[in-house]
Amino acid sequence: MASVSSSSLLNKAVRQQYMGLCQGGKCQVTYIWVDGTGEGLRNKTRTLDSEPTCIEEIPEWNFDGSSTYQAEGSNSDMYLIPVRMFRDPFTLDPNKLVLCEVLKYNRLPAETNHRHSCNQVMQQVKEHCLWFGMEQEYTLLGVDGHPFSWPSKGFPAPQGPYYCGVGANHAYGRDVVECHYKACLYAGIQICGTNAEVMPSQWEFQVGPCKGIEMGDHLWVARFLLHRVCEDFGVVATLDPKPITGNWNGAGCHTNVSTQQMREEEGLKYIELAIEKLGKKHKRHIEVYDPRGGTDNMRRLTGLHETSSINDFSAGVANRGASIRIPRQVGKDKRGYFEDRRPAANCDPYTVTMAIAQTCLLDPTKLSEQK
Numbered sequence: 146m147a148s149v150s151s152s153s154l155l156n157k158a159v160r161q162q163y164m165g166l167c168q169g170g171k172c173q174v175t176y177i178w179v180d181g182t183g184e185g186l187r188n189k190t191r192t193l194d195s196e197p198t199c200i201e202e203i204p205e206w207n208f209d210g211s212s213t214y215q216a217e218g219s220n221s222d223m224y225l226i227p228v229r230m231f232r233d234p235f236t237l238d239p240n241k242l243v244l245c246e247v248l249k250y251n252r253l254p255a256e257t258n259h260r261h262s263c264n265q266v267m268q269q270v271k272e273h274c275l276w277f278g279m280e281q282e283y284t285l286l287g288v289d290g291h292p293f294s295w296p297s298k299g300f301p302a303p304q305g306p307y308y309c310g311v312g313a314n315h316a317y318g319r320d321v322v323e324c325h326y327k328a329c330l331y332a333g334i335q336i337c338g339t340n341a342e343v344m345p346s347q348w349e350f351q352v353g354p355c356k357g358i359e360m361g362d363h364l365w366v367a368r369f370l371l372h373r374v375c376e377d378f379g380v381v382a383t384l385d386p387k388p389i390t391g392n393w394n395g396a397g398c399h400t401n402v403s404t405q406q407m408r409e410e411e412g413l414k415y416i417e418l419a420i421e422k423l424g425k426k427h428k429r430h431i432e433v434y435d436p437r438g439g440t441d442n443m444r445r446l447t448g449l450h451e452t453s454s455i456n457d458f459s460a461g462v463a464n465r466g467a468s469i470r471i472p473r474q475v476g477k478d479k480r481g482y483f484e485d486r487r488p489a490a491n492c493d494p495y496t497v498t499m500a501i502a503q504t505c506l507l508d509p510t511k512l513s514e515q516k
Contacts, residue, residue: 148287153379164236172196173240175233176206176225177369178247181214183257183436184384184491186369196239203227203243215247215255223255224248229362234328235373242332244366260361263495267357270506274405276482277360277498278337278353282396282490283371284388285318285346286381292346292389293318293380301345304394308343317346318380325350325374334367335359343394343451353401357502361494386435386489387444395445395452396490400497403482404506412480413471419505420460420469420483426504427458427468433496435489442489453486 174197175190189208197203210216210223225245233240247255254261267275285293294317295301306315322339329336329350339350350371352364368384375382387395406415423430435441439455446455453459453468460469460483462476468487475481488497 148289148291149379150288150376151379153377168239170195173233173236174203175240175242176227176245177242177366178208178225178245179257179365179493181210181255181257183259183493185213186365186372187213188369197230197241200227200230200243203230203241206245210247210249210255215257216249220250222250224252228260229359229366231332231334231366234331234370242366242369244362257493259493259495259499260358263361263499264358266499266502266507270502271357273506275357275502275506276354276403276408277357277501278351278355278401278482279360279364279488279494279497280349280351280397280399280401281364281367281384282342282347282349282398283382283384284344284396285321285348285375286383286388288379288381290381294346303392304343304345307341307345307347309340315345316341318348321374321378321380321382322348322350324377325371328370328374329367332366332370334370335363336367342396344389347394347396354403357498358495360498364494384489384491386441386491390444392450394450397445397452397486398488398490398492398494398497400485400488400494400501401482402485402501402505407482408480410480413475416471416475416481416483420471422504423469423485423501424458424460426500430485430487430500430504431455433500434487434492436491436493441491442487445489446487 172193173190174193175188177188180187206225207222209221211218211221215223226248227243227245229244231242233242246260247258249255287293310316326339335352335355337351342349352367355363371382406412431439443455446452448454451465459467461467462471463473464470470484470486
């Protein structure tokens with residue numbers, strides 16, 4: 146049995162006694178941002194005199210960037226710019242969670258603030274009514290790094306009974322999954338589903354459809370909620386694309402994409418055109434589909450375990466071993482969406498959706514301007 150954190154063993158009944166206290170009309174607002182690793186999330190909370198009704202009512206704030214891998218100690222103040230507000234499922238109404246962009250001392254975007262450039266691209270392609278849906282896979286671990294509920298020595302039974310499985314011998318950690326789902330719904334995340342994955346202790350939740358920049362906003366906050374729920378249970382959710390070596394599935398963030406033309410009658414031809422463009426930019430996409438320029442995905446995209454080879458581009462109907470999958474129903478209806486199966490679980494959704502929008506919808510001259 147994987148170990149759980151000491152904090153999770155604290156008396157939650159005592160905590161609840163305080164959580165029910167009146168706030169005197171004040172509002173707690175938790176600011177959330179992506180740190181300098183491009184993967185980690187940070188947060189801190191302040192008090193506002195009243196409940197904000199829109200994002201414009203939440204003030205800018207700042208933080209010490211030298212403690213988040215984002216600045217030197219001699220010039221460490223960074224700006225937090227609120228961009229999207231959600232309800233807080235942990236401290237409850239009227240309290241809020243707010244996703245922020247990070248700006249440096251000169252008010253230019255921080256190096257890992259990919260939302261800024263993504264939003265510019267989404268504005269350029271807004272007439273296409275671009276929709277995304279992302280399938281976030283993750284693996285539950287104990288605080289000792291061992292997969293949750295795996296034998297302390299050896300391995301569980303081989304893959305086969307775990308995908309969408311039920312029962313104590315097949316589904317490990319469902320409490321975390323269901324609590325996260327409820328937290329997302331309460332917060333206002335556009336979560337649309339969840340399921341157990343192929344490897345034991347591996348799960349997936351889906352967010353979408355989301356328009357343009359909303360995709361990255363909702364997925365980052367959904368990830369924050371996942372880590373926060375796991376904190377309460379004393380376990381860890383890792384987005385490592387290949388957390389366990391050997392004959393075990395990796396973890397991806399399959400990205401479903403459609404434009405207005407793709408969703409209309411005979412939209413399949415626009416899907417096929419987009420796939421053709423993606424094939425020509427395969428290497429560039431691999432470089433931005435994980436936070437380390439493709440090296441993380443090298444461990445996952447091997448051509449095995451329902452993946453394509455990182456070196457080759459492929460597409461097919463209902464083919465989960467391809468780079469791009471066209472769902473069977475889409476092929477039948479000749480309209481709908483396509484699924485890019487290459488993004489790693491730890492990808493930045495802003496860089497993924499931005500690259501797809503650039504490649505599929507912007508001409509080469511506009512694309513070069515965005516590089």
